[in-house]
Amino acid sequence: MWDSLWVDVGLATMAGSTPYGRIEDGAIAVKNGRIAWVGARADLTGPIEGLASIVHQADGGWITPALIDCHTHIVHGGQRAGEFERRLMGASYADIARAGGGILSTVNATRRASEEELLAAATRRLRPLLAEGVTAIEIKSGYGLDLDTELKMLRVARAIEARLPVAVTTTFLGAHAVPPEWMNDADGYVDFVCDEVLPGAVEQGLVDQVDAFCEGIAFSPAQVARVFEAAALFKLPVKLHAEQLSDLGGAALAAAAGALSADHLEYLGPDGIEAMAESGTVAVLLPGAFFTLQETRRPPVARLRKAGVPIAVATDSNPGSSPVTSLLVTMNMACVLFGLTPAEALAGTTLNAARALGLQNDRGSLEVGKVADFVHWAIEEPAELAYRIGFNPCTTVIRNGVPTLAG
Ligand code: DI6
Ligand code: FE
Numbered sequence: 001m002w003d004s005l006w007v008d009v010g011l012a013t014m015a016g017s018t019p020y021g022r023i024e025d026g027a028i029a030v031k032n033g034r035i036a037w038v039g040a041r042a043d044l045t046g047p048i049e050g051l052a053s054i055v056h057q058a059d060g061g062w063i064t065p066a067l068i069d070c071h072t073h074i075v076h077g078g079q080r081a082g083e084f085e086r087r088l089m090g091a092s093y094a095d096i097a098r099a100g101g102g103i104l105s106t107v108n109a110t111r112r113a114s115e116e117e118l119l120a121a122a123t124r125r126l127r128p129l130l131a132e133g134v135t136a137i138e139i140k141s142g143y144g145l146d147l148d149t150e151l152k153m154l155r156v157a158r159a160i161e162a163r164l165p166v167a168v169t170t171t172f173l174g175a176h177a178v179p180p181e182w183m184n185d186a187d188g189y190v191d192f193v194c195d196e197v198l199p200g201a202v203e204q205g206l207v208d209q210v211d212a213f214c215e216g217i218a219f220s221p222a223q224v225a226r227v228f229e230a231a232a233l234f235k236l237p238v239k240l241h242a243e244q245l246s247d248l249g250g251a252a253l254a255a256a257a258g259a260l261s262a263d264h265l266e267y268l269g270p271d272g273i274e275a276m277a278e279s280g281t282v283a284v285l286l287p288g289a290f291f292t293l294q295e296t297r298r299p300p301v302a303r304l305r306k307a308g309v310p311i312a313v314a315t316d317s318n319p320g321s322s323p324v325t326s327l328l329v330t331m332n333m334a335c336v337l338f339g340l341t342p343a344e345a346l347a348g349t350t351l352n353a354a355r356a357l358g359l360q361n362d363r364g365s366l367e368v369g370k371v372a373d374f375v376h377w378a379i380e381e382p383a384e385l386a387y388r389i390g391f392n393p394c395t396t397v398i399r400n401g402v403p404t405l406a407g
Contacts, residue, residue, distance in 0.1 A: 002029040002036050002052035003401060009058035012382045013038060013366040014065055014351045019343035020382045021365070028063060030372040030401035038366050056403075062382055064346065065365050066135035066373035066397065067327050068353035071263050071284050073173075073318035075122045075156045076143045078109025080319045093293050093321060094245065097217045103143070103177040106319050110143035110153065118156045123164065125317065128325045130166060133375030133394045137166055138314075138357055140211060142173030145189075146181070147197050150174055154206035165397075165404050169357045171239070172201055175212035175219050175227045190223045194230035202234050209260065209358070213241040214250035221253050228257040237358055243267040244289070255279040261312065261356040265299040266290065273300065277307040282356040284312045285340075285348065287333035288322035301339050311340065312356045313348030331386040342386035372401035 011026030027044055029037040029052055037044075048055055083096050083105070096102045110118070122139075129137065139157040144150035154170050161168035174193035182189035201207045210231035212224045219227075224240065231238045237260045242250030244264035251262040251272035262268075262276060263284035276283060283304050290298070304311055313334045316322035324330060331345035340348065354364025362371050376396040377385065384393065396403050 002031050004054040004056065005029045005048060005052035006056045006058055006063060006376075007041055007048060008060065009376065010062040010382070011038065011366055012062055012064040012346065014347055015365040015367045019341070020346065022382070026063070028366060028374070033372055033400035035366060035368050035370050035372050038368060058376055061376055061378050061395065063366070063374050063376050064133075064382065064385070065350040065363070066375050066399070067133045067349045068136040068357065068359070068363060069129060069134050069315050069317070069327050069349070070138050070261070070312055070353040070356040071140075071286060071314035071316050072138055073140050073142065073316070074125050074137070074325075075118055075139055075141075075153050075160075076106050076110050076319055077113035077118060077121070078106055078319065080105060080323075083320060084323075087293070094217050097177075100180075102320055104180065106143045107145050107149075107177070107179060111146070111149045115152055115156055115159075118153070119159055119163070122156060122160060125325050126160065126164060126166065129315075129327060130164065130397070131394065132326065132328050132392055133377075133397050134327055135166055135373040135397065135399050136169070136354075136357070136359065136363055138169045138171055140171040140173040140176075141201075142176030142211075142213075145174065145177065145179035147200055150197050151201055151204065151206065154201055158206060165399050169208045169359070170206055171209045171211045172198055172207045173211045173213070174198060175224065177213065177218055186219070186223065190219065190226055194226055198230050198234070202236070207234075207236060209237045209239060211239045211241065214248055214253070215241065215245055216248070217245070221248055221250060224250065224253060228253075232257075239263060239284075239356070243272065247272075251276055251281070255281045260358050263314070263316075264289065266295060266297045268300055270303070273303050273307050273309060276309045280310075282310045282312050282352055284314055284356050285334055285338055286314055286316035286322060287337045288324035288330055289316050290337060291333055292322050292324075298338055310352040310355055311344060311348050312352040313340070313345055314353065326390075328385060328392060329389060332389050335386050342383035345386045346382060372398060374398050
């Protein structure tokens with residue numbers, strides 16, 4: 001006897017080799033918070049009332065795996081609307097960063113903010129994501145750039161998991177920018193990150209994975225390699241902000257380190273693609289940053305596809321380059337701006353987002369044994385999720401098999 005069963009619904013399982021893994025008239029059952037059965041309703045045997053304690057007649061619509069936002073900087077102090085205005089007047093993102101604004105302006109605001117203030121502000125930004133059926137999210141540090149503030153950000157990320165119905169993967173991003181105290185000694189700062197900040201955060205159980213920003217305005221491949229070595233000492237998985245504004249070979253470096261993902265990738269070249277395909281590194285596309293910065297160079301989607309590199313899609317939610325708090329809008333951008341199909345966009349926020357976080361055994365598809373996190377949508381076709389802009393058709397978020405929100 002199952003705990004619950006959903007019928008009279010389409011299933012986009014995101015499993016198997018067909019787009020969406022569609023089952024038109026499906027059924028999905030839950031036992032002890034995990035998916036216990038999934039398939040065509042016609043394959044259920046016996047009267048359905050006898051199969052589960054609770055039977056939900058969905059009355060049409062579609063169930064998909066719960067969404068996963070696999071790249072965010074959602075914990076931060078302040079806002080950067082002033083920079084938005086300056087960019088509209090012609091200043092570039094890199095100009096603003098070099099003039100001491102950009103990431104460093106958020107560092108100042110984040111250092112000043114209390115833990116309670118950071119938690120309250122992040123919670124307000126998370127609400128719209130949760131209402132869209134996000135039940136797992138990655139949250140990076142990287143706006144502290146000193147020991148106390150990096151730990152503070154990561155504690156807030158952990159507190160989010162305790163307070164809100166969402167699983168949080170924390171990512172240490174101490175190598176996000178060179179802070180003012182180390183302005184003339186980037187190598188010294190990297191040593192400090194590797195020798196003091198990362199070990200301190202790991203000791204407190206605050207780090208699930210390690211990231212860095214490989215870019216002319218941030219850290220060189222040689223510096224990133226040192227951060228990856230430090231992560232390896234703690235057996236932590238790595239990922240990288242790579243090839244966002246130029247091609248420094250970051251993706252190949254990440255792939256060689258066995259990275260879970262390389263993210264952004266507008267300037268990714270053939271060598272990087274090949275290396276990622278070989279290592280199984282996920283390409284995380286962040287169209288919100290491309291849109292916000294009015295970039296023109298697109299990530300090489302056709303070549304990634306051809307090489308068989310798994311493609312994920314995330315908000316990159318941050319106060320500078322991607323002030324985005326909708327994964328559905330981000331899926332639309334991935335289609336319109338980058339040429340993904342709606343099925344690829346949904347795989348990018350479910351199955352491949354799970355892979356980018358190393359969570360694919362538990363999340364990302366409707367398959368027996370995985371965590372029973374899924375979403376019911378009032379839609380006629382799964383492609384509707386990527387097609388509308390600013391409309392949220394989510395009716396119910398099911399978390400650990402329990403309906404948690406009826407919108
Ligand atoms: N790339 C990004 O898109 C974010 N960080 C990064 O390395 C932007 C962070 C910011 O502008 O605050
Ligand atoms: Fe980012």
